[in-house]
Amino acid sequence: MRPTGRSSRRARMADGAVDDAGALGARPPWWRRHRMDDIQRAAVVGFLYERARIGSPHTRSFIILSLLSSAIAAMGLLLDSAPAVIGAMLLGAFITPLLAMAGALIQGWVQRLVDAALMVALGIAMSMTAATLVGVVFAGQIDRAVLPPLLLSLTRPGLLDLGIALAAGVAAGYATMRTEAAGALSGVAVSVTVEPPIAAMGLFLASGRGEEFRQAALALATNFGALVLGATVSMAWWGFADRDTRGTARQARVGLIAWVVLVGAVAVPLAVYSRNVIRNTAFEQEVTSVVGTWDPSVRVVSLDASTTGERATVRIDVTGPRRPEPAWRLAELLSERRGERVEVLLTFTLAQEDRAVSSG
Template identity: 40%
Template sequence: MGDEAQVGQEVGGDEPMTPLAAAVGWTRRQLVSPPDDDARGAVDELIPDGEELWPYVGKFVVLTVLSAGIAAFGLLSDSGAVVIGAMLVAPLMTPITATAAATVTAHNIRLVRALLIILVGTALAVAVGYVTTVVAGTHVVSADDLPQEVLSRTYPGLLDLGIAITAGAAAGYIAPRRSVTSALPGVGIAVALVPPLATVGICAAVGLPADARNAMLLFLTNLAAIVFAASVMLLLAGFRPDDHPRRGLGRRLAVTVLAVVAVAVPLTLHTRETLRDAALERAVTQSVVAWDEQAEVRQLESDVDDDLAVVELLISSPGEPRPAWRLAQEIRSRVGGPVDLRLLYQRDQQFVVSAR
């Protein structure tokens, strides 16, 4: 019995801890131990109280207007570098992180204050994008005429949700740690907040409400995901309601989860549509090569309507055109469904003449 007890002691006490066990132990310690005063102070200072509130709001308004203006001009000029600069100036990440902190600590007044500041910033950024587009005299007939920087923010997908969740986790980790606050601008670049709002104003000004809604969906995706992920990270850092450790915390976190689910549904539909369109374009391009190896696709427009693939093609080739119905059949075999094809065929001809 003594030997067995000694062996059990050696196995239980002297055996090195596995990485998984170490991670579980660290998580338990974080969940039990409250944050220190410096961490609480860093979180409380995200949005100041009392007399310092209105000066903060004034600075927030000025920076939001300036960042939205930079973003709008960058989007309209199709300059990615300018848009990145707008992300660095944008101050929206602070009240969003403050919203997550107020959610976890059950500070209702701070939560309402942070949400109102976010609402003000949202309205200002959209308005600046709208006014900038009107002043610039931008005229757009269809969404295809928009700059690529604008278009890229009108097709949100599940990848954007993943980026926002990761960025929100980074913001939640940085917020209570003053030593790593220098990394916060990188979070602002990783997840776009003001550029989608400026895109909403741009699309509304040129009469493209559907694209404006998609850009707003991208912003709401970023907002919901950041609040959720930052709340989880602050929870792991030991933040709880001050007067009672569980007061309303489950309901508050459930609201953030529901918000993420609410934006995930349309994002899933957008992603499926994007993948479907990409597969159709790839099938059409491969069909053209199989139909005529010398042909080159000059313009391609395709869509799927009630399982019917509608394809419009502009093709150029040096040879004589082959029967169009063969190309339609080739596309149909690759797509696996009915196809309506509209084909415009151009012959590449080169003339070298001399007049003396």
């Protein structure tokens, strides 16, 4: 007897069930969502929340590492030494409480969220103290008009910084949840640590640079918010959520929404600032090109140019073997090219060379 269409479909479904049953021991495809079992989840929870609270046996190590890493980062920023800053980031201990905050947001664990946040606040306080002391000792290095490029970059946060921190948070969450990625934790720590902006804040605080301090604080808020958000998404996707141990669903939703709003609030000024930085950087390149036409004999020492689209300001420091052309000519050249009013503030340093040969 020929089977009907319905019975044929049932037969195929049964065959598929047998195939699936026979493949239960097979490893699922990499794109399939991972589910943690109770033992794995308990191991992650024990690792994170035992370390992410003040008063635990790990608090002393956290404080010492925060002080040392920030001091190294501060000196590396003053020396414009990327290896020193990377070494400081590897020492930083912020990764654990940041991930603990992400897990607490997923599960709605209010007390654990508070404990981890207090741990982060303690680390920031210790790190800023160390960096400020370095700034006081080496105040002469940050009193100069031109900041080292690494230190200067921390005063110019943008949407790219937000994206990097978000991706790093996802990587940190993945490395924590998947044991096969545990070896990537050291690389993740380089990206996710918040030590460089904290060190910059301490240096600017010691030197009284209020504007730069605020910009470094914005960089810190960017990294901090995006890291936790990225780690929250990653840990939730790879199976950290557990209804049996979760607080109320309302607490979890409120916490996550509040954090998303916080990151969104940081992203708005970053978007504006990024647009201004891109526009001003293009303007500075244009000024450098025009200076060669204005007076080929001078060399640009420092340049700070900004524009609103209607009015532009150029602060330029040049040096040369003779007095340069008048500043108003440079302003006119820029105004003709850009079609806006340009104000030029020029500082000139005479470069003299005196050569002598002994008579002996």
